[in-house]
Amino acid sequence: MSKETVSVVVPVYNAEKFLEKCVDSILAQTYTDLRVILVDDGSPDASPAICDSYKEKDSRVVVIHKKNAGVSAARNDGIELAEGGYITFVDSDDYISETMVEDLYNALGASDISAIKKAEIVGKPNQMLDGSPIELSGTQPALELCRQFVEREPLITAVVWGKLYRKGIFDNIRFAVGRAFEDTLILPRIYLACETVSFIDGEYYYYVQQPGSVMHQKYGLARRCEFIDSRIQKIITFYDNGLSDASYGFDRTLIEIFMTYFAEYLSHMPPGELAVWKPEYDKRGAWFAAQEWIIHNGRTKLNLLERYGGGL
Numbered sequence: 001m002s003k004e005t006v007s008v009v010v011p012v013y014n015a016e017k018f019l020e021k022c023v024d025s026i027l028a029q030t031y032t033d034l035r036v037i038l039v040d041d042g043s044p045d046a047s048p049a050i051c052d053s054y055k056e057k058d059s060r061v062v063v064i065h066k067k068n069a070g071v072s073a074a075r076n077d078g079i080e081l082a083e084g085g086y087i088t089f090v091d092s093d094d095y096i097s098e099t100m101v102e103d104l105y106n107a108l109g110a111s112d113i114s115a116i117k118k119a120e121i122v123g124k125p126n127q128m129l130d131g132s133p134i135e136l137s138g139t140q141p142a143l144e145l146c147r148q149f150v151e152r153e154p155l156i157t158a159v160v161w162g163k164l165y166r167k168g169i170f171d172n173i174r175f176a177v178g179r180a181f182e183d184t185l186i187l188p189r190i191y192l193a194c195e196t197v198s199f200i201d202g203e204y205y206y207y208v209q210q211p212g213s214v215m216h217q218k219y220g221l222a223r224r225c226e227f228i229d230s231r232i233q234k235i236i237t238f239y240d241n242g243l244s245d246a247s248y249g250f251d252r253t254l255i256e257i258f259m260t261y262f263a264e265y266l267s268h269m270p271p272g273e274l275a276v277w278k279p280e281y282d283k284r285g286a287w288f289a290a291q292e293w294i295i296h297n298g299r300t301k302l303n304l305l306e307r308y309g310g311g312l
Helices: 019-027 047-057 071-080 100-108 142-151 167-171 182-192 221-240 250-267 274-282 286-296 299-309
Strands: 006-012 034-040 061-065 086-089 113-116 119-121 139-141 163-166 196-200 205-207
Touching (some): 019 034, 034 047, 034 071, 071 086, 086 100, 100 113, 100 163, 139 142, 142 182, 142 196
Parallel strands (some): 034 061
Antiparallel strands (some): 086 163, 113 163, 139 196
């Protein structure tokens, strides 16, 4: 495999405290043929100036300054400017080991994606984002990852960072702008566009968990709706692409997973929220999409919906 440029897309917003460590770790990569795309998403802090300073110091750095539109729009803008044959994503408050890009590149082989098996949560040495409860190793069929992504959702397979993608994957795929849980929405489409994914072991990605991050938040009503919406859309994406083959158990599993998400979040709602939950969720459209899908696929599944949601 001849070496080609790897585009590193970094969405930046209010990251002045962490940005230098992030960018320094990228520019220090042993794989040097990089195009580092810093997308300043209208940051009101010193992040724009920090981005520009790196552009002045290193010709591999490209900077975009744009009106704030969220991380999905920022990543999409970065994809548009990507060059070479490969893309990877790094969040602006995280940092990576100096060999991550090279090791992912060397592991790619004939696969469409190479990915790390785990990421360290900075400040929490006994906690990792990994493939639990399954073992990720070697090269795996992307279809098998789709099944695991529905049934168990190993955290490391549910984030876009820590992976090297063949650039062609994104020819017709972009992040959903204005939607929360954007990784959950795009990764099903990415995995469906692939044949195989290769995994590497080692300490490569350092995830800095911020108090306001999605993984750190306690969900209010609107956030619960967005969470369930993203999971339902994930399930429907897989189903609509034919993953109901009996050998994968999708026809049985999809509805069970949907109802698990739904029942779990109903059970955790404080008194009084239930009365407003369904109208709020209806506005987002996914309830009706899921209901139509369930009705289309049989009375047994509809009865499950009525069992959990009929009182709303």
